[in-house]
Amino acid sequence: MAKELTNKDENYSQWYNDLVVKADLAENSAVRGCMVIKPYGYSIWEKIQALLDKAFKETGHVNAYFPLFIPKSFFSKEANHVEGFAKECAVVTHYRLKNADNGKGVVVDEDAKLEEELIIRPTSETIIWNSYKNWIQSYRDLPLLINQWANIVRWEMRTRLFLRTAEFLWQEGHTAHATKQEAQEEALRILDLYVDFIEKCMAIPVIKGDKTETERFAGAENTYTFEALMQDGKALQTGTSHFLGQNFAKAFDVKFTSKEGKEEFVWATSWGVTTRLIGALIMAHSDNNGLIIPPKIAPIHVVIVPIYKNNDQFNKISKLASEIKTKLESKGMSVKYDDRDTHKPGWKFAEYELKGVPVRLAIGPRDIENNTVEVARRDNLEKNTVPVNGIEDYITDLLEKIQQNMYDKALAFRTKNTFKVDDWNEFKRIMSTTGGFVLAHWDGTNETELKIKEETKATIRCIPFDSSSEKGKCIYSGKPSKQRVLFAIAY
C-alpha cells in the first residue's frame, strides 16, 4: 500500500527521493552524483524523446552527433562561456592504465598523459561551432538547424536524482542563421515548441519570459525560459532557449558570404531540455500514493488486474481481459494485463498507483456475469463500474479527461500560489513560509537582484512576456520599475 513512502506534507524532499526510488525510476550509482535511470524511468524519457524529436523534425531540424570530449583551450575562446561552464567539470588527463607494480589492480600510466586535457562536454557550443566553421561558407549553407541527443557532465557538488546530477541526458539544439531576426525568431519558435510540449503533453503550466542578465546562459545575449511551480512552492526551470547573437561565430571565426557578396558573422541559437523534466513531472503531479503520469507520456495507459478465486473464474476473466486489451490497443493505447499469481490484487493496485498508470481496470466474477469492468482513475482515485460494450471509446475519452484534469489542477494550484506583492516584509514572509510565485517590482539592477537573493534565497525566475507594463516601485530599493518580474525560490 505504498506504505513506505514518506508523507508529502511532512517531508517533501524525502517523499520525492522515496518516490523516485520506490517507483523504480532511478537510483544513485556507485559513482558520486551519477544516477542509474532504471527501465521504468527510462521508458518515460523515451516518450519525452519521441514527442520532442517529432516536433523538432516537423520544424525542419535534423539530428547529428558531436564528440563527448572538448579540448580545454576551446572554452577560453568565448570569454563569458569559460566563466560559466569550464570550472566544475570532468577532466580527462590520461589515456592509459597499467598493472600496478605490487600486482594489485591497475594504476594510471603516467607516460600516457595527454598534451592537452579534454573536458567532458558540459554543453557543446564550442565543439559544434568549431565544426560549423567548416560547414558554413555561403548564405546557401544557412540556416543550419541541428539537434543532438547526448549525455552531459557538470560536476555538481549537491546532487538529487533527475533534478541535479553530475551526468544527465538531454537534447541540445544548435542553429546557425544569416540574420539576427531569423535567429531571434528561431529561439522563440523553440520556446513555444517546448511550452506546447510541457503544457499539452506533460500537463504542467509554465510561465514564459526573459532571464535577467545574472541568470542568463554563459555566452548568450538573451535567454528565454519557461518556469513551473512545484507542489512545495518552489520554482523549477524546465528548459531554456538562447539567442547567442554572434558571440560563438566570432569566437570560432564562422563567417558566410551573403547574397550581396558581403562577408558576415553567423547568428546563433542554442536550446535544451534534460532528464530534469522527469523530476518536474514527479513534483508537479504526484501524491502520497505515488506517481501520477499524464496519459500523453505514460509508458502504460491502462493496467488490467484480475480478481478471482478459482481457475474457472481466472480463465473467464483472462478471456475478457484479452478482448478488452485488443480493443484498447486498436485505439493506440499501451495496455498491460497483470495476470501474475505471485501477487494479490491489493498489492497490484498499490503497485500501479505507485507507478502512476492513468487507468486501472479490475475484473471480477460479478463483472463476468454483468459484462462490466471496474474503472479506476489514478488522477482523482475515482472508481466506476462500466459496461464492456464500448469500453474502448469510454477509455479514450477518459484519458483525455485525465490529461485535461491534471493540467487544470496544476494550473489552479499555481494560480492559488501566485501573489502580487508590493511590501518587502510580505515578500520575505512568503519566501520563508509557503513559497510560491511572487510578482513584484524590481529596479532592474544586478545589485538589487543579488541582495534579494541573499536575504530570501529568492531569485528572479523570469521577466514574463505577458506581464503588461505597470509602473511601480522596486520592492527592495523603492526605485522606479516598469513592470513586475517573477520571483521564487528555485530548485
Add this chain to the structure above:
Amino acid sequence: MAKELTNKDENYSQWYNDLVVKADLAENSAVRGCMVIKPYGYSIWEKIQALLDKAFKETGHVNAYFPLFIPKSFFSKEANHVEGFAKECAVVTHYRLKNADNGKGVVVDEDAKLEEELIIRPTSETIIWNSYKNWIQSYRDLPLLINQWANIVRWEMRTRLFLRTAEFLWQEGHTAHATKQEAQEEALRILDLYVDFIEKCMAIPVIKGDKTETERFAGAENTYTFEALMQDGKALQTGTSHFLGQNFAKAFDVKFTSKEGKEEFVWATSWGVTTRLIGALIMAHSDNNGLIIPPKIAPIHVVIVPIYKNNDQFNKISKLASEIKTKLESKGMSVKYDDRDTHKPGWKFAEYELKGVPVRLAIGPRDIENNTVEVARRDNLEKNTVPVNGIEDYITDLLEKIQQNMYDKALAFRTKNTFKVDDWNEFKRIMSTTGGFVLAHWDGTNETELKIKEETKATIRCIPFDSSSEKGKCIYSGKPSKQRVLFAIAY
C-alpha cells in the same frame, strides 16, 4: 559527377575515406580519433536504431541508462576483463579547472583531484553488474533483459571513420538469468536477431560462428560473432553476442534464491552492435559513384528531380511531382522533391547517386505530355520510363527488388571470394593478394593461430556453426583437425 571520389579499384582505403566525407556521413573532429556524425550519417544510424530497438522490445527487452563513468577499481574485479579492457581508455583524474595565474585561459585545479580515478566506459559490464547486485534477490527477479543505447570510449591508436574511433555509439544488452541454458539461449537468440537484421535490412550476408579463445570477449565463456566480407576481400566483424557464464556474477557477488530455496550465482549475457555498421554498409555495397543504401535503411527512398526550361514547365512538373510524392508517401516511403533552382539536374543526379538514394525519378516536359516519369535505380543504374498511373505500386515493388538484388549481389561476391584451401602456400598467396574468406583446417591451438597471424595477418574470424565436421590436417602444423574454420584478414 562525384569526380572527386578516388577510384575504388585503385585505392580502396582512400575511396572509403572520400566517400564518408563527401557523402556527408561523418568527418574527423578537433579531438584526436573522435568523429562528428553529420546529419545524413546520423539519419542512417537512426534507422538502424529504430529497427533494432523494435526487435529488442519485441523479444522482451527494455532500455535503461547507466553512468558514463566507471570507478577504476571495478575493472580489477573480473580478472580477464581488466586485461582486455581497462588499458587503453580515457581517465578522468580531476573535477575542476581554474583561471591560469598568467590570466591566459584555464588550467587544471590540482586541488580538485579525485580520490579514485574514473574511467570513461569502454563497455559497461562492471558498472551494470554492480547495480544488478541490488536488483536481483530471487528467481522472481529473473530474467533481467536490459539494453542501453550509449556512447563508448576506447583509446584506439589508429582510427578510421565509423570502423574504429576513440568514441563511438552503440547499444549494449546485459541480461541476467537463473540457468546456464537460458543464458546460452539468450546469447544465440540475439545472434539470430542481429543476423536477421543485417541480412534482411542491411542486405549484407554474414557467417555465424564461435570465436576462438584468443578472439573472445574479455570475460566471456563464449563469444558468438557474425562476419561479413567487404569488397576489398577483408572481413568485418559486425557485432558479437557473449555468453558470460557466471564470471561477472562472481566478480560482483550477484546471487539469487532459486525456486528450491538454494542460493546460486546468476548467469549472464552481453551483446552489442555499433556505428561500425555504417562502415559495413558502405564497404559492402557502394561503388565509384558513391553510396548504395538498401531501401530498408535508406533515410530517403525516392528523390524527384524536375527538368525544365521555363516557369510554365516547372509549374506543371511540380504539380505532378507533388501528386507522385503524396502517392508514394501513402505507401510509407520517404520522398524528397528537390526543386532547388540553384543546382542543375545533372548536379542533382550525381549528388543523390553519391548519397545512395535507392530510386530517382526525373520528370521533364515530355513526361508531362505522356504522363510518364523516368525511374533510375541506384543499385544497377538502370533507367526506365514508366507510366504515372500505378507508380506507387511500381516503386513499392521496385524497392523490394532492389533490396533483394543488393543482398544477392553481395552474396554472389562472397561466394566467389570464399575458398576451401588445404595448401599453406595457396593460403599465403590468397592472403597476400586478393584476400577473401578462406575455409581451412586448424589444429585448435592458440600457438598455431598466432603463428598464422604473424605470417599472413589472417585471423580466425569464427568457427562456423554450419560447417559440417570434416576430418583433415591443420593447414599450418599438419596436425589433425575436426572441421574447417574461417580465416580472413580483418578490419
